[in-house]
Amino acid sequence: MAQRVIFHVDANSAFLSWSAAYRVRVLGETEDLRDVPSVVAGDRESRHSIILAKSTPAKKYGIQTGEPLFQAMEKCPTLKVIPPDYGLYVEASRHFVQMLRRFSPVVEQYSIDEAWVDMTGTERLWGTPRTAAEQIRGRIWEELGFTVNVGISSNKLLAKMAGDLEKPNKVHSLFPEEMAEKFWPLPVRDLFLVGAATERKLRLLGIETIGELAQADVSILKKRLGKHGETIWHFANGRNADAVNPEPAENKGYGNSVTTARDVTRREEGQQVLLSLCETVAMRMRRDGKCGSCVSIHLRTNGFEHISHQKILHGATNVTTELYHAACELLDEAWDGYTPLRQLGVQMTRLSQEPYQQFDFFSGMDPRQFERKLRLDETVDALRDRFGEEAIRRGVFAQAPESHMAGGLSKFRRTGVTKPVPME
Amino acid sequence: MGQTVCPVDVICVCSASGEIRPLRLRMEDGDRRLLRIDIDEVLSVKQVQYVGIEAVLFLCKAAVEDRTWLFELKYTIRTHTWCFMRKVY
Numbered sequence: 185m186a187q188r189v190i191f192h193v194d195a196n197s198a199f200l201s202w203s204a205a206y207r208v209r210v211l212g213e214t215e216d217l218r219d220v221p222s223v224v225a226g227d228r229e230s231r232h233s234i235i236l237a238k239s240t241p242a243k244k245y246g247i248q249t250g251e252p253l254f255q256a257m258e259k260c261p262t263l264k265v266i267p268p269d270y271g272l273y274v275e276a277s278r279h280f281v282q283m284l285r286r287f288s289p290v291v292e293q294y295s296i297d298e299a300w301v302d303m304t305g306t307e308r309l310w311g312t313p314r315t316a317a318e319q320i321r322g323r324i325w326e327e328l329g330f331t332v333n334v335g336i337s338s339n340k341l342l343a344k345m346a347g348d349l350e351k352p353n354k355v356h357s358l359f360p361e362e363m364a365e366k367f368w369p370l371p372v373r374d375l376f377l378v379g380a381a382t383e384r385k386l387r388l389l390g391i392e393t394i395g396e397l398a399q400a401d402v403s404i405l406k407k408r409l410g411k412h413g414e415t416i417w418h419f420a421n422g423r424n425a426d427a428v429n430p431e432p433a434e435n436k437g438y439g440n441s442v443t444t445a446r447d448v449t450r451r452e453e454g455q456q457v458l459l460s461l462c463e464t465v466a467m468r469m470r471r472d473g474k475c476g477s478c479v480s481i482h483l484r485t486n487g488f489e490h491i492s493h494q495k496i497l498h499g500a501t502n503v504t505t506e507l508y509h510a511a512c513e514l515l516d517e518a519w520d521g522y523t524p525l526r527q528l529g530v531q532m533t534r535l536s537q538e539p540y541q542q543f544d545f546f547s548g549m550d551p552r553q554f555e556r557k558l559r560l561d562e563t564v565d566a567l568r569d570r571f572g573e574e575a576i577r578r579g580v581f582a583q584a585p586e587s588h589m590a591g592g593l594s595k596f597r598r599t600g601v602t603k604p605v606p607m608e
Numbered sequence: 609m610g611q612t613v614c615p616v617d618v619i620c621v622c623s624a625s626g627e628i629r630p631l632r633l634r635m636e637d638g639d640r641r642l643l644r645i646d647i648d649e650v651l652s653v654k655q656v657q658y659v660g661i662e663a664v665l666f667l668c669k670a671a672v673e674d675r676t677w678l679f680e681l682k683y684t685i686r687t688h689t690w691c692f693m694r695k696v697y
Contacts, residue, residue, distance in 0.1 A: 202659050209658035210684075212613030212693055272659060279660030329658040 189313050190428060191301040192335040192343035193284060193320060195276075196352035198297030199224040199237035202276040203266055205329035221245055222264035225253045236268055240352060276328065283324055287316065292428045298347075300340050302428035317355040325353075341376055341424035342367070348374065363422050368395025378416055385409060394420050438476065440464050441529025442590040447486050448525040451515075456580060458511045460590035461530040463578075466504040467565055467589075469532060475500035476532035479510040483519060484527035493518035496534070498549075499542045503557045507532065618681070618690040627653075630666055630681055635692055645670045645677070661686065665693070 195201060203224055204217035221242040226233045233253035245260040257263055277296045284291045287310060290302035303316055310316035317334040324332050335347025336357040345367060346358035358366055373383045375394050385408055391397050397405075398420035405413030418424065440461050448454045458481065469476060480494030493514045501507065511530050519525070543551055567576050573589050581588035617634040630647050637643045652667040666681045680693035 205659045206661070209656075210661055210663070212691075272661075275660035277660070279657055327657060328660065 188338050189303040189306075190337055190340055190343040191303050191313075191317060191320070192337075192340070192347040193280075193299055193301060193324075194333045194335075194347045195280060195297040196331045196333060197237045197239060198276075198330075199268055199273055200239055200266075201237075201330040202273055203269060204239075205276075206269070206272055209329040217264065217266065220264055221247075221260050221262065222266065223247065223253075223256060224268050225256075225265050226268065276330070279328055280324065280332075283328065284320070287320055290428050290430055292430055293432070298344075300343065300428045314355060314357065321353070321355060339422070339424045340426050340428065341419055342422050344376055345374075360422050364395070367422065368393060368398060368420075370394050372397050372420075375416060375419055377412070377419065382409065382412070382416065435472070435474070435535070437531055437533035437535065438465050438469050438472075438474070439480075439529060439531030440590065441482065441527060443484075443527045444525070445586065448528065449522060451521055454515055454519065454525065454528065455512050456584065457528050457586070457590060458515060458530060459508050459578070459580065460586065460588050461528065462504050462508040462511055463589045465530050465532055466502050466507050466561065467568075469502040469535075470561060470565060474535045474537055475502045476535050477501070478532070478534040479507060479514065480531045480533065481511050481514045481518065482527075482529045482531070483515075483525050486524040486526050491518050498544045498546065500534070500536045500538070501541075502532075502561075503554070504561055505557055613694070614692050616681075616690050616692045618683075620683075620690075628664065628683060630668065630683075630690070633681065633690070633692070643672070645672055651678075667696075 197218075200222065201218055204222075207213040208216050218239050219241065220239065221244075222239045223235050223242055224237040225235050235247060235249050235251050235253060235256050238247050238249060238256075242256075242260065242263060245256075245263075247256045247259055247263070253265065257265075273296060277293075280297070281291060281293050281299055284299055284301050288301050288303050288306055292300045292302075294300060301320075303310070303313060306316065307313075310319060313336045317336055321332055321334055324330065331353035333347045333351050333353070334355045335343045335345065335349070336355065337343040337346050337359055342358045342360070342363075346356040349356045349358070349366065356366075370393060372378055372386050372391055372394055373380075375397070378386070386392075386397065389400070389404065389408065391400055397417060400417065402414055402417045405417050407413075409416070442457060442461060444457060448457060477497045477500040478494060479497060480492060482490065482492040484490055495510060495514060497506070497510055507530070541551070541554065543549055543554070564576055577588040614635060618630050619632045620628055620630045622628055629650055632647060633645050635643055635645070647668045647670045649669040650666050651669060652665075654665045654667075656663050656665055662685045664683045664685070666683070668679055668681055670677050670679070676697075678696040680696070682691045682693050683689070684691070
């Protein structure tokens with residue numbers, strides 16, 4: 185079989201360059217945010233303001249995506265801060281993917297701002313991979329007004345790594361024969377699916393670069409890191425057989441988190457926040473007809489320390505109260521009850537889609553009672569679908585200033601921001 | 609005047625085949641006087657979709673106070689708004 189040709193196309197600091205392109209090309213402003221230190225960040229008044237995207241000049245000040253806004257302002261007091269415009273980003277993303285589909289029908293959108301394109305067999309149409317990539321880059325710039333990085337390789341992983349080699353507005357190739365020169369000298373942290381925790385473990389094994397990981401003994405990696413060790417070992421060797429899949433992958437879990445307006449210091453407050461999160465998580469699961477049996481919560485203290493805890497339920501469920509009770513148990517186990525919390529999250533994994541419910545002897549759950557809870561939830565969902573989320577709320581939220589359905593995005597920007605945007 | 613981008617009121621023809629042609633626009637000049645401009649000729653029409661926002665750019669010619677103006681008008685499809693983009697001369 186001929187060698188596959190896969191492109192990874194990634195919009196450079198997407199939110200920022202979309203906002204910048206909008207201001208320059210649509211509103212006709214003369215200052216281009218991409219040329220000055222600027223960031224896209226949430227509302228300064230609420231505590232949600234973290235850096236969502238930064239310009240290349242802002243990067244030179246050491247500003248990082250995800251850090252709090254005040255910290256970034258300390259690094260660069262003249263920083264220009266603009267609010268996010270989710271409607272614009274969804275539109276830009278949709279056209280970005282449409283543009284890619286003009287080059288090849290096999291496009292897999294990985295997130296709002298990046299996608300893989302299978303360009304195998306398009307040489308007689310678009311020329312060599314590099315020529316085709318330059319055309320994609322050029323047309324996106326001309327027609328949509330923002331820059332992208334294109335990574336070219338023979339599989340998805342190497343294409344993604346190639347796209348990250350040097351930014352912005354570049355085309356890079358990383359075929360297996362180029363690995364020793366371009367890929368292996370990189371620090372291991374740059375590898376796809378290697379985060380801070382894995383990096384730490386690898387460092388203990390004396391592995392600093394991707395090349396060292398590639399040459400490591402896979403049995404040791406497996407022993408230390410489990411299955412993930414083997415996966416990243418294959419990745420380090422540039423092996424990845426995944427096909428470019430135009431259908432979006434199914435959710436592996438459902439979760440929501442919220443940064444509260446003020447720190448949570450009491451158990452009741454914490455439980456209330458968890459309940460509002462459980463409402464949204466369980467509602468999304470019911471909408472997709474999914475049940476989950478592993479509940480996890482994560483907490484972030486005011487000192488930015490991260491705590492997480494999980495438990496397996498006796499049976500799979502998507503009933504709000506079931507999820508809530510499990511989350512409360514986890515909260516009591518994981519939290520001392522007084523350390524101030526600024527962020528709480530609930531997640532449900534181990535999904536299943538069975539039309540039946542498995543009960544067990546030990547949990548003491550009465551099937552009829554379960555049935556009633558399920559029907560109640562369905563009714564509440566139907567009411568909210570028809571009359572809006574404010575139509576019905578639990579009594580505990582009657583006087584509460586916080587939203588009774590927390591997490592995720594506010595209503596008007598709820599679709600397609602973290603997930604790929606559904607095509608019309 | 610008229611160098612900056614500003615929203616304007618426009619009278620236009622929407623033809624049976626779906627084409628749009630601006631006829632007249634109304635905008636304020638630098639002294640905040642209301643200016644009515646009859647468009648004599650549309651020289652070019654271009655579809656753009658910067659950042660995914662579909663719009664149509666019209667390059668228009670008109671006589672304004674004994675001078676000929678060449679300027680760009682933009683119609684944003686989603687919002688149904690017209691903008692005076694720039695005056696070429």
